[in-house]
Amino acid sequence: xxxxSVKLGEGVVIHxxxxxxLYGCSIGMGxxxxxxxxxxxxxxxxxxxxxxxxxxICEGVTIEDGxxxxxxxxxxxxxxxxxxxxxGELVTDGEWExxxxxxxxxxxxxxxxxxxxxxxxxxxxxxxxxxxxxxxxPDWAIVAGVPAQIIGRVQDAPANIPRSxxxx
Numbered sequence: 001x002x003x004x005s006v007k008l009g010e011g012v013v014i015h016x017x018x019x020x021x022l023y024g025c026s027i028g029m030g031x032x033x034x035x036x037x038x039x040x041x042x043x044x045x046x047x048x049x050x051x052x053x054x055x056x057i058c059e060g061v062t063i064e065d066g067x068x069x070x071x072x073x074x075x076x077x078x079x080x081x082x083x084x085x086x087x088g089e090l091v092t093d094g095e096w097e098x099x100x101x102x103x104x105x106x107x108x109x110x111x112x113x114x115x116x117x118x119x120x121x122x123x124x125x126x127x128x129x130x131x132x133x134x135x136x137x138p139d140w141a142i143v144a145g146v147p148a149q150i151i152g153r154v155q156d157a158p159a160n161i162p163r164s165x166x167x168x
Contacts, residue, residue, distance in 0.1 A: 009047065025057075028065065042098075046105070060098035060117070067103050070111035070129065075101060077117045104139070113148075124154050 002014065006022045009029030014020055016035045024041025027033065031045055034053035039045065043057045046065035051057070055069050060077040063069070077098045085091055099117035103109070107121045110129035121127065125137045128144030128151075137143050142152040 005041070015053075034071070052111070060100040061103070062100065063103045064105040064107075066106045068108040070109055070113065072112045073109050074112075074114045075117075076115065077101065079117050107137075126154060 001021055002017050003023035005024045007026040009027060009031065011030045012027050012033070014033045019035045020033060021038040022033070025039040025043040025045065027039070027045045028047035028049065030048040032050045033039070034051060034055070036054045037051055037057070039057045040059040042059045044062045045051065045057070046063055046067065048065055049063055049067045049069070051069045052071040052073070054071055055073040056075060057063070057069070058075050058077045061075045077100070078096055079099060082091055085095055101115060101117055101119050103121045104123040104125070106124045107126070109115070109121070109127040110131065112129055113127045113131045113133065115121070115133045119133060119136050121133065121137045122139035122141060124140045126142045127133055127137065127148060128142070130146070131144050131148040132146045133143065134147040137148070138150070140154040141150050142154060143149060144151050
C-alpha cells in the first residue's frame with residue numbers, strides 16, 4: 001500500500017506497489033524500492049537510492065542520495081523499546097521519543113544488517129551483510145560483524161575492482 005501522504009520524486013520505481021507499505025515518507029527522484037519494503041512516516045530517502053526487498057526503514061531515518069540498502073536491512077528508532085508503560089498500558093506515541101539515524105550519501109548497507117538508533121553511517125561507508133551497527137561508522141569505512149567493527153577503508157579496495165565500481 002502506498003498512502004496518499006507519501007511524497008514521491010520524479011522517476012521513482014516501486015516494484016509491486018501492492019506489496020509495499022509506505023506512509024508519510026519522502027522518496028527522492030530516481031530511487032528504486034523493492035518488494036515487501038516498509039518505510040514509515042517522517043522517514044526521508046534521497047535521490048537515486050536502491051532499497052532492496054524486505055527492508056524496514058522506520059520513522060526518524062534519513063537516507064541521503066545514492067545509498068544502497070540491501071535485502072532485509074532493519075533500522076530501529078528506540079534504544080529501549082517497550083510494549084507497555086510501568087502501569088501495564090500500551091505505550092502511545094507521546095510516551096517515547098524517536099531517536100534519529102542518518103545514512104550519508106553513497107553509503108552501502110549489506111543484506112540483513114541491523115542499524116541501532118541514533119547513529120550516523122558516513123559518506124561512502126560500507127556495512128557488511130549481517131552486521132549489527134552499534135556505533136557511528138566513519139566516512140569511507142568498511143564495517144562488519146556483531147557488533148560491527150572497522151575492517152578496512154573503501155579506498156583500500158583491491159585493485160581488481162574496476163575503478164568505476166569504487167566509491168571515490
